[in-house]
Amino acid sequence: MSDLFLYNSYTRQKEKFEPITPGYVGLYVCGPTVSGESHMGHARPYITFDIVNRYLQHLGYKVRYVRNITDAGHFEEEGREAEDKVATKAKLERLEPMELVTKYTNMFHWAMRLFNCIDPNIEPTATGHIIEQIDMIEKIIEKGYAYEKNGSVYFDVKKYAKDHPYGKLSGRVLEDLLETTRDLDGQEEKNNKVDFALWKNAPPEHIMRWNSPWGEGFPGWHIECSAMSSKYLGESFDIHGGGMDLQFPHHESEIAQSTVAHGHPPVRYWMHNNMITINGKKMGKSYNNVIKLSELFTGSHPILEQAYHPMVIRFYILQTHYRSTLDFSNEALQASEKALRRLWEAYEVLQKLQSNNGVAKDAALDEQVNKWCAECEDFMNDDLNTAKVIANLFEMAPVINGIKGGQVAANAISAEAYDNLRTTFKTYLEDIMGLQPMQVQQNNKLDQVMQLLVEIRKEARTRKDFATSDQIRNKLAEAGIQLKDEKDGSVSYTIE
RNA sequence: GGUCGCGUGGCCGAGUGGCUAGGCACAGGUCUGCAAAACCUCCUACAGCGGUUCGAAUCCGCUCGCGACCUCCA
Structure with a gap:
């Protein structure tokens, strides 16, 4: 049996996976910001890390999977006017942030269920951990790496960078950042452009606000993950995952905050999935090119030629390695739909096949089948190459169908190979890749x-x-x- | 502008020095009353140029094209 190797974004190479505590794995993944409906791009990290979770469990690890819900921030509901936020309006007429956040959290969970993603063990919310975040900010101030300005608190990146490898994860050089960072609102408060907010003073119209030692305000974007990951996984944990677009500044900031607060870096292995693109461009809110998951499942988006089953999306995502970009097209999705259907039918045929009495008539095929099965593990261990696993399963589909159709002799392969086939299909298709039948359950x-x-x-x-x-x-x-x-x-x- | 990455057959996509993945589509065949499904066969690609090497899609250089991040972002 080969060892599991994962690509560590921090060191930019594949590394043998060894948990801090033998037998246990702490996995933290950046969850959704629930200020809007999840789109297709969001599907990728949660499916990718569902595989990570499932595979680690398959290997026998006890995994604690933590995925947060970002429900604190500067939220506005689409279509609502900015004046909704004005406090002079009647309570029920105003935008209630918790209502908005609840709505989109529920929709997110709905989509995750359809994707057959295993629920995280802990799904902490940012709003539920304000105290932890304030505590952590105070710690950072105590250590001298943060300063307060007009009710806001900023992290002193320049000071941190003097004696820490700031920028290593995202490949930044501080000097470059100091030169190229764009001008944004509120920058003048900071000592340096590169500093980031740990706590923000809330202007009067801001509806999400909490008391803090620095006045009423709300937490900075990065601090929630640091506070919650250390609370539930410890100050040092194994794997932190998320989309590549979070590498900078989000994850870089997390490292800086946690390193100061705890005296050492927080994470052993950083894993980042690549983006889903559409016409070559990243699918994202700012590009105005998103296809919402609800639209995808129903086909109700102008660009969609048909509805796509959640399992088709899942399979489509798994057919590509998680660190490659994946370009959306109807053609590609339709190809995945047909492919999945064929593969699943082969799996069903396999379940009904009768094993022979044990001896393989076709030794070469028998050996080949066993080899294909065995390779699946090597592929997964090589940075979770689900694309190759799927390719191998497809290699075996004609053997299965051939036995059923009579093109391959039923006794061509040994009883062992039959068992191997069954176990492999079940394990990889269902347990590890989390696929399910698309067919309506027959009554x-x-x-x-x-x-x-x-x-x-x-x-x-x-x-x-x-x-x-x-x-x-x-x-x-x-x-x-x-x-x-x-x-x-x-x-x-x-x-x- | 800075940093990083990518460019694979009609389409999607693995693959990082030799063994020319896989899927979808197309074409031909077997089977079938005809189909569908299944099976078999066919399709042999690595942006361009140059270099290293016995040998490169894979390493190096240049050119062209595309993208990501630098701002909220999965």
Whole structure:
């Protein structure tokens, strides 16, 4: 058995994974900002790290998976006027931040369920950890790496950079940053442009506000992850994940804050998934090119030619390595849909195959099958190469279908190889990659109706009444039910 | 402008020195009453130029094209 190697963004190389506490893994992933509906781009990190979580568990680790909900910040609901925030309005007329945040948190959870992502063990909210964040800020001030200005607190990056490797994660050089950072509102308060806010003084119209030693305000963006990850995973934990776009400034700032507060860097392995692009451009709110998940599932976006099942999206994402960009197109998604359908059907065929008595007639094929199965683990261990795992499963699909169709002898492979096939498909398809059948679960009554139709069609065919038999087949196809005439004369069906 | 990354066959995408992934589409065939499904076969690519090497999609250099981050961002 090979060892698990993960690409560590911090060192820019694949490293052997060794947890801090043998047998246990602390995994923290930056969760969504719930000020709006999740879009397709958001699907990638949560599916990617669901695989990380699942695979670590498969390897026998006890994983504590923490994924936060960013529900504090400067939120506005789309379509609402800025004056909604004015405090003079009646309470129920005003935007209530918690209402907005609850709505989008619920929608996020809905999508995660459909994607079959395992729930994190802890899903802390930023608003629920204001005290922890204030504590941490105070610690940083005590150590002399932060300063207060007009009710806001800023982290002193320049001072930190003197004796710490600031910029290592994101490949920045402080001098460059000092020159190139753009002018933004509120910058004049900072001692240096590169400093970032730990706490922000809330202007009167800001509706999210908490008391703090520095007056009413709200936490800076980066501090929540530092405070919550250390609370639930410890001051040193194994894996921190998130999208590549968070490397700077978010993760870089996290490292700086935690290093000062705790006296050492917080994370062993930094993992970053790449972006989903559309027409070559990153899908993101600021580019105005997002496809929301709800639109994706229903097909209700002008660019979409059809609705896409959550499992198709999941499979589509897994067909690409997580560190590569993934370009959206209807064509690509439709290809994934067909591919997944074929692979899943092979899996179902496999479950029904009868094992032979043990001896392999085709030693070469037998060996090949065992090799394909064994390789899956090596691929996963090589920085979670799900694309290669899927490719291997596809190599085995014709063997499975061939046995069923008679093109491959049933006793070509050994009983061991059969078991190996079954275990491999189950383990990788379901347990590790978290895929599920797309088909509607068949219920008993529908099945009885189907058996009746199949019987009528069979009789019609015997009479050579092909008009009737084809009508049954075609009408069912229109309804999304596909009949398949099997080699042995039986008829099976699949429902889309 | 600075930093980093990418450019693979009709499309999507693995792959980082030799063994020419995989999926989808196309074409041909087997099977079928006809189909569908399945199976078999076909399609042999690595932006361009130059270099290193016995050998490069893979390493180095240059050129062209694209993108990400530097601002909220998964």
